[in-house]
Amino acid sequence: MHEYAGSIHVHSTYSDGSGTVEEIASAAQKACLDFVMITDHETLHGLFEEKDGWYKNTLVLIDTELNREDHHYLAFNLKEEISARGLTPQELIDRVNQLGGIGFIAHPFEKGAAMILNGKNYPWTSWHVRGFNGIEIWNYTSQCRDGAANLFKLYWSAFFKGNANVNRPDPKALKKWDQLLSDSQRVLAIGGTDAHAIKVKRGPFRFVLFPYQFLFNTINTHLLSPLEFTGKKEVDQNIVYSALQAGHFFTANNKVYPPRGFSFTAENQNEQVIQGDSIKNNKNTVLAVKSPTARSLIRIIKDGKVVSESSSNRLCFKVLGKGSFRVEVYYRPHLRRMRPWIYSNPIFVE
Numbered sequence: 001m002h003e004y005a006g007s008i009h010v011h012s013t014y015s016d017g018s019g020t021v022e023e024i025a026s027a028a029q030k031a032c033l034d035f036v037m038i039t040d041h042e043t044l045h046g047l048f049e050e051k052d053g054w055y056k057n058t059l060v061l062i063d064t065e066l067n068r069e070d071h072h073y074l075a076f077n078l079k080e081e082i083s084a085r086g087l088t089p090q091e092l093i094d095r096v097n098q099l100g101g102i103g104f105i106a107h108p109f110e111k112g113a114a115m116i117l118n119g120k121n122y123p124w125t126s127w128h129v130r131g132f133n134g135i136e137i138w139n140y141t142s143q144c145r146d147g148a149a150n151l152f153k154l155y156w157s158a159f160f161k162g163n164a165n166v167n168r169p170d171p172k173a174l175k176k177w178d179q180l181l182s183d184s185q186r187v188l189a190i191g192g193t194d195a196h197a198i199k200v201k202r203g204p205f206r207f208v209l210f211p212y213q214f215l216f217n218t219i220n221t222h223l224l225s226p227l228e229f230t231g232k233k234e235v236d237q238n239i240v241y242s243a244l245q246a247g248h249f250f251t252a253n254n255k256v257y258p259p260r261g262f263s264f265t266a267e268n269q270n271e272q273v274i275q276g277d278s279i280k281n282n283k284n285t286v287l288a289v290k291s292p293t294a295r296s297l298i299r300i301i302k303d304g305k306v307v308s309e310s311s312s313n314r315l316c317f318k319v320l321g322k323g324s325f326r327v328e329v330y331y332r333p334h335l336r337r338m339r340p341w342i343y344s345n346p347i348f349v350e
C-alpha cells in the first residue's frame with residue numbers, strides 16, 4: 001500500500017482565502033504534503049483555468065464547497081459547477097451524486113463566536129438526508145472559532161495558533177457519526193483545515209490568521225492506495241478520488257506525532273480488507289490495528305462504545321457480530337496527558 005498525506009478543505013483567492021493556488025501549492029510543498037484539495041465556495045474556476053496538477057512534489061486538486069449560508073457541503077471530483085441556490089440539502093446531495101461527485105457534510109455543528117462575524121455560523125441541521133459520503137468530524141479553523149468564547153481566548157487562538165477546542169474532533173460531530181453508523185449507514189469521516197490564511201489589520205498590527213503552511217501541519221488526511229503516483233495529473237487525481245470515495249484513509253493531527261504507517265485491517269479465511277471496506281461476518285473475522293509508536297492507546301469503537309483497547313502499538317480483536325468498527329488512537333507522551341491523534345474510517349462487518 002502507498003500512503004499519501006494531504007490537506008482537505010482549503011480556500012484560495014478564487015473565494016475568500018488570501019492565497020493563490022501557486023502560493024497554496026508552495027506552502028503544501030514546504031509542509032511535505034503529497035496532495036492538497038482546494039475547495040472554494042461555489043466555484044470551479046481554478047479547474048477551468050487548469051490550476052490543478054503537479055507543483056513539484058505536491059498534487060493540487062480543485063474541488064468546491066457548496067452553499068454559502070447554512071448546510072455547507074464539500075464536493076469532490078466534479079467537472080462542472082453546481083448552483084446550490086434554491087436546492088434543499090437532499091437535492092444538493094443528489095445533484096453531486098448525479099454528476100459523479102463525492103460529498104461530505106462540512107463542519108456540521110459549527111457554533112461560531114460572538115466576536116467574529118457577529119456570531120455567524122454555518123451548521124448542518126437536516127439529518128434526514130441520505131446519500132452523502134461522509135461528514136467532517138474535525139475542522140481546525142471552525143473549531144478554533146467556536147472555542148474563541150471571549151476576547152482573551154480569541155487573541156490566544158490567533159497568536160498561539162489554536163485553542164483546546166481543536167485538539168480533538170468536534171465531540172458532537174463524532175457522536176453524530178457514531179449514531180449514523182449504529183443506524184447501519186455507510187458514512188465516512190474526514191478532517192479538514194478550512195484554511196483561509198486571513199490577513200488581519202488591527203491598527204499598526206498586521207498578521208495572517210492561521211497561515212497555510214501552519215495548517216498543513218495540523219489535521220491531515222492519509223490516503224491508502226495500491227497504486228503509485230505516476231506524475232500524470234489525471235491518473236494521480238483518480239488515485240486520490242478513488243481512495244477518498246472508498247474510505248481508504250484516516251485523519252490525524254500531525255502536530256501530535258507523525259502518523260505515517262498507521263494501519264487498520266480485517267481478515268478471515270476468505271477476505272482481507274482495509275478501513276473503508278466491508279467484510280462478511282464470519283467466526284474467524286479479526287480486526288488488526290497497528291500504530292507507528294508504542295506510546296499509543298488504541299481503541300476500537302462500535303456504536304460509540306469502546307469494545308477493545310490496548311496501550312501499545314498493536315491491537316487484535318475477534319469480531320463477534322455485525323456492525324461498523326472504527327479506531328481512535330491517542331498518543332501518550334511521557335509525564336503528560338494523552339492527546340487525541342488518529343481517527344480511522346470504519347470497517348463494515350456485514
Ligand SMILES: [Zn+2]
Nearest residue numbers: 065072106122
Ligand atoms: Zn464552510
Ligand SMILES: [Zn+2]
Nearest residue numbers: 009011065194
Ligand atoms: Zn470552508
